[in-house]
Amino acid sequence: MGRKSMKESRQKEIIVACYKLAKKEGLENTSIAKIAQSMNINPSLIIHYFQTREELIYGLIDYMLAxxxxxxxxxxxxxxxxxxxLLEVIDHLFSKKWNALFDDSLFYGCxxxxxxxxxxxxxYKVVLDELRKSLAELIEASVKEGSIQVAHPYDVADTTFMILDGAYFYVNLLKDPKQINEKLGEFKPKVLALLGICEPNTN
Amino acid sequence: MGRKSMKESRQKEIIVACYKLAKKEGLENTSIAKIAQSMNINPSLIIHYFQTREELIYGLIDYMLAxxxxxxxxxxxxxxxxxxxLLEVIDHLFSKKWNALFDDSLFYGCxxxxxxxxxxxxxYKVVLDELRKSLAELIEASVKEGSIQVAHPYDVADTTFMILDGAYFYVNLLKDPKQINEKLGEFKPKVLALLGICEPNTN
DNA sequence: TGTTTGATTGAACGTTTAGTTAATTTATTT
DNA sequence: AAATAAATTAACTAAACGTTCAATCAAACA
Structure with missing residues (x-):
């Protein structure tokens, strides 16, 4: 008896609002009061669903990392x-397409x-490792298929993400999207070389 | 006439105190009041030397990037x-020796x-580019010397820092110093390979 | 010595912060 | 309709925030 709990859905709504705000204003400028204001609800309600700000941040990070x-x-x-x-995935990783979907500012802030x-x-560690593992499995599948030859798939996946993370770190400091794509384009062939592939179609 | 200005030296002292505090407590928890407290001075004095908190942060970043x-x-x-x-510098870059000197937490926070x-x-952009240029010049000097053969020194320097930045990004998530050194050790040979060097002395 | 100028302080400003508590509203079950 | 439990709000607190202002103190020079 009594009212049905909206905890999960309401928590999600709050996290989404928090995400949007943090993306725009920065994590350090995202307070409970501001989130509440953006949702037209009472700040106390946020405390009701997340007992502390810390807990809300954990929720935000889970959402962001997902x-x-x-x-x-x-x-x-x-x-x-x-x-x-595999080639599609690598192409996707080295494109800034997913930039609209995902915000780097928050990623580094957290x-x-x-x-x-x-x-x-x-x-963070868990997610980074998951991504490496996923890529390694994709490489392994290609190896089994016989379409590429790679001795240590996990090593290659690891190195790929090192280059990727390093490249994005630098590229985020460039303002011109054209420059960004150029720089990323420089490094994709290096990763393909790790896979024993010498440029498919650069267009 | 009048009293001598202590502006420069006092600003430096404040920035150093700010750096120490931010390193320990995080940038978002480093307030003017706390810095003042750690120095046993009045908060107003900090505002006197840096008109705003923003200006102080700029000073902090300059100091940190230096x-x-x-x-x-x-x-x-x-x-x-x-x-x-060149080999010494690369060795140094891939060691965590300078970790005592420099704090990654603040680097990413800023x-x-x-x-x-x-x-x-x-x-940030300026410093990252300076470092790439310095390494490129070191490579060029070795090429002129005839001790290594590299076609595009700047490209190699660039790639080196990509790998380095990517590696440190990941390595910072490891807790065990031994693991950290192992991981970094994995990537040094890859950079040396770019220089056409196949492991000098691994000990 | 008096004047000038910067160093430093102390008190107060208004605002924002995360969090508490108590009351009220709303939906669901018996 | 009464009971119940969760949703939501209103009012509030205490601490911290960056900043301002006026006053005092200390050194350098005329």
Whole structure:
């Protein structure tokens, strides 16, 4: 008896509002009061669903990292070869397409928290490792298929993400989207070389 | 006439105190009042030397980035060959030795600000480019010396820092110093390979 | 010595912060 | 219709925030 709980859905709504605000104004300028204002609800309601601000931030990070994992998801058609899928994924990783979907500012803002919050550090570590593993599995599938030859798939996946993370780190400091794409384009061939592929079609 | 200005030296003292505090507590928890408290001075004095908190942060970033540039400075003896110096620098870059000197937490914390503050973005960009240029010049010197063969020194320097930045990004999520050194050790040979060097002495 | 100028302080400003508590509204069940 | 439990709000607190202002103190020079 009594009223039905809206906890999960309401928490999600609050996190989404928090995400939007933090993306625009920065994490340090995103207060409970401001989130409440943007939703036209009472600040106390946010405290009601997340007991503390800290808990809300954890929720925000989970939400953000889930989005981040999405950089790996490319529409897969079952009739495609493993190699085709692999190349599509790499193409996707080195494009700024998913930039609209995902916000780097928040990603780095929360990353800074990993140094003082062990829970957050683990969250990041888990996601980064998952991504490496996913890519490694994609490489393995291509190897089994016989379409590429790679001795240590996980190593290649690891190196790929090192280059990728390093490249995006730098590229975020460029203002011109054209420059960004150029720079990213420079590094894609280096990753393909790791896979023993010498440029497919550069267009 | 009148009293001598202590502006420069006092500003420096305040920035150093700010740096220490931000390193320990995080940038978002570093207030003017707390800095003043740590120095046993009045908060107003900090405002006196930096008109606003924003100005203080700019000072902090300049100071921090100057330290960051220090990762490149390895004691150079004039009797060493260009190749020897180059290898020492790379060794230094891939060691965590300079971690005591420099704090990553603050580096990433301030990096997050680049997304909303163009001045800060430029500060970072300039330093990253300077480091790439310095490494490129070191490579060029070795090429001229005839001790290594590299077609495009700047490209190699650029790629080196991509790998380095990507590696440190990941490595910061590891807790065990041993693991950190292992991981970094994995990537040093890859950079040396770019220089056409196949492991000098791994010990 | 008196004047000038910067160093430094202390008190107060209004605003914002995260969080508490108590009351009220709303939906659901018996 | 009464009971119940969760949703939501209103009012509030205490602390912290960056900043302002006026006053005082200390050094340098005329």
């Amino acid at each position: 989005k981040y994992k999405g950089i790996f998801n490319v529409p897969k058609r079952s009739n495609k070869s493993a190699r085709e899928i 990353f800074a928290l990993t140094f003082r919050d062990h829970k957050i550090k683990i969250k | 330290k960051y540039k220090g990762i490149f400075n390895v004691p150079k003896r004039s009797n060493k060959s260009a190749r020897e110096i 990096f997050a600000l680049t997304f909303r503050d163009h001045k800060i973005k430029i500060k």
